[in-house]
Amino acid sequence: MQIPSGEKLRFLVAGGCNTLFGIADTFAMTHLMVLAYPTQPALMTSAGIAVSTVLNITVSFFSYKLFVFKTKGNTLKEYLRSLLVYLPSLAISMLVVVPLTVWLRHALPNPARAPLVATGMIVAFTVVMSFLGHKHITFKKKTVDPVGAVDTE
Numbered sequence: 397m398q399i400p401s402g403e404k405l406r407f408l409v410a411g412g413c414n415t416l417f418g419i420a421d422t423f424a425m426t427h428l429m430v431l432a433y434p435t436q437p438a439l440m441t442s443a444g445i446a447v448s449t450v451l452n453i454t455v456s457f458f459s460y461k462l463f464v465f466k467t468k469g470n471t472l473k474e475y476l477r478s479l480l481v482y483l484p485s486l487a488i489s490m491l492v493v494v495p496l497t498v499w500l501r502h503a504l505p506n507p508a509r510a511p512l513v514a515t516g517m518i519v520a521f522t523v524v525m526s527f528l529g530h531k532h533i534t535f536k537k538k539t540v541d542p543v544g545a546v547d548t549e
Contacts, residue, residue: 406464411527414456419519422448426515438497441511445489445518453482456526457534465535474534481529485522493518 426444433440457478461467467474493514500510 403464407460407527407531410456410459410464411523414452414459415519415523417455418448418452418522419516421452422515422519423512424448426511430511437501437511438494441497441514442490442493444511445493445515446486449482449486453478460530460535465530465537467535478530478534481526481534482522484529485525489518489522 422445425448426441429440429444429447430437454475457475460478461471461474496517497510497514500513501507504510504513
C-alpha cells in the first residue's frame with residue numbers, strides 16, 4: 397500500500413478533521429432538533445442536517461482552500477463553486493433522510509437511534525462526493541500546455 401503524499405495527504409488530514417467536525421456538528425444538531433420536537437424525528441433529522449450543513453460547508457471550504465489546495469484569491473468564486481459541490485449531496489440527503497429514517501425506525505432494534513444511523517449513512521455518502529467535487533470542481537487547477545493554450549484540467 398502506497399502512503400499518499402502532498403495534496404492527497406493534506407486532503408486526507410483536512411478531510412478527516414472536517415469529517416469529525418461535520419459528524420459531531422451534524423449529530424449534535426440532529427439530536428437538538430429531535431429533542432426540540434420529538435414527535436417528528438424524521439422531519440427534525442432533516443432540519444438538523446440542513447442547519448448544520450451551512451457551518452460544515454464553510455469550515456471545510458476554508459480548510460481545503462488554506463491547507464490542501466492552497467489557492468490564493470478568488471475566495472467568493474471558490475466558495476460559490478464549493479456550494480455547487482455540496483448542493484447535489486445536500487439535495488440527495490434531503491430527499492433520502494426522511495424515508496431512510498422512517499425505514500430505520502422499523503428496521504432497527506432501537507427505533508430511537510434511527511435519526512443518528514440515517515445521519516451517519518448520509519455523512520459517509522457526502523465524504524466521497526465532497527472529495528470528488530472539490531478535486532474536480534471547487535479547486536480545479538488550470539494547467540498550461542507547451543503550446544501555451546490554457547487547459548482547465
